[in-house]
Amino acid sequence: HSKWELDRKDLDIFEILGSGCFGTVHKGKWKGRVVAAKMMKERTMSEDAFLDEAKTMTQLSHPNLVQLYGVVTKSKPLIIVTELMQYGALLTYLKRHKVRLINKIGILLDMCVQVCAGMEYLENRSFIHRDLAARNCLVGDSQVIKVADFGLARYVIDDEYTSSTGTKFPVKWAPPEVLSYTRFSSKSDVWAFGVLMWEIFTCGQMPYDQMRNAEVVDFVCHSNKRLRKPEASTEKIYQIMKDCWHKDPEQRPAFTSLCRTFGGLMDIGNYPQ
Numbered sequence: 394h395s396k397w398e399l400d401r402k403d404l405d406i407f408e409i410l411g412s413g414c415f416g417t418v419h420k421g422k423w424k425g426r427v428v429a430a431k432m433m434k435e436r437t438m439s440e441d442a443f444l445d446e447a448k449t450m451t452q453l454s455h456p457n458l459v460q461l462y463g464v465v466t467k468s469k470p471l472i473i474v475t476e477l478m479q480y481g482a483l484l485t486y487l488k489r490h491k492v493r494l495i496n497k498i499g500i501l502l503d504m505c506v507q508v509c510a511g512m513e514y515l516e517n518r519s520f521i522h523r524d525l526a527a528r529n530c531l532v533g534d535s536q537v538i539k540v541a542d543f544g545l546a547r548y549v550i551d552d553e554y555t556s557s558t559g560t561k562f563p564v565k566w567a568p569p570e571v572l573s574y575t576r577f578s579s580k581s582d583v584w585a586f587g588v589l590m591w592e593i594f595t596c597g598q599m600p601y602d603q604m605r606n607a608e609v610v611d612f613v614c615h616s617n618k619r620l621r622k623p624e625a626s627t628e629k630i631y632q633i634m635k636d637c638w639h640k641d642p643e644q645r646p647a648f649t650s651l652c653r654t655f656g657g658l659m660d661i662g663n664y665p666q
């Protein structure tokens with residue numbers, strides 16, 4: 394076994410935490426450590442392609458990334474073992490705590506800062522997430538926010554998800570160059586981050602409301618209209634979102650620059666919470 398290949402006998406599996414597109418995710422224990430265990434449903438993931446990349450992914454380590462500990466490969470189903478985040482998806486958390494969070498601009502901004510830090514780390518390693526959204530971030534103790542399932546989109550075997558015209562493709566988080574040519578980059582992650590900021594400052598509203606994917610494609614690609622300013626955000630915060638939604642990927646700020654901008658906002662001490 395290399396370091397990232399885990400022994401099934403060291404892993405205990407407990408209650409289900411939820412079911413993702415690859416199968417069910419359970420609470421687990423690995424060598425005495427509480428973990429999350431993703432039990433991969435057959436024929437949902439290109440397993441060999443994923444295993445080629447798994448080694449690299451275990452080397453990605455940052456306080457705002459859900460740590461991949463390793464993979465159980467010698468038995469079926471394949472099990473992806475990661476750090477456990479006890480409060481689940483950020484989207485659910487935002488909707489559940491909306492009343493308490495909606496006027497706490499300092500807390501909402503801090504959530505954006507944490508995701509931005511995790512994404513800056515991936516950007517510096519030229520690692521593209523491909524499906525950044527509030528549903529794919531997780532909440533841990535004392536409102537720690539971590540980015541999850543980065544890079545896994547490459548291994549999904551479901552045309553409804555992988556094709557930009559599929560019913561499961563994250564159209565509402567995709568920039569024009571992804572919708573038109575499926576051209577993913579760290580700058581397409583920046584666009585998605587802008588939508589994630591909008592999700593945070595609306596405490597979990599669905600972007601573009603009830604608009605259908607085809608209408609969103611038209612709205613985003615053939616007009617310069619964008620999501621409206623969330624009530625809870627300031628003009629400065631909304632400007633950051635709009636910068637992330639520049640039609641030209643080159644004109645969008647890098648995550649490094651976004652982190653600096655947030656730093657400046659936090660320094661002014663506008664947000665006491």
Ligand SMILES: Cn1cc(-c2ccnc(-n3ncc4cc(C(C)(C)C)cc(F)c4c3=O)c2CO)cc(Nc2ccncn2)c1=O
Pocket residue numbers: 410411412413414415417418429431459475476477478479480481482524528529531541542545546547549
């Ligand atoms: C690590 N982790 C994962 C999950 C958890 C549970 C179910 N589905 C998922 N998801 N969610 C989304 C997801 C998305 C993808 C894309 C390829 C990007 C489309 C690929 C996945 F494999 C998943 C997955 O597995 C997760 C996210 O991987 C929940 C946790 N925690 C809790 C705690 C309390 N209640 C609920 N969940 C936790 O700590």
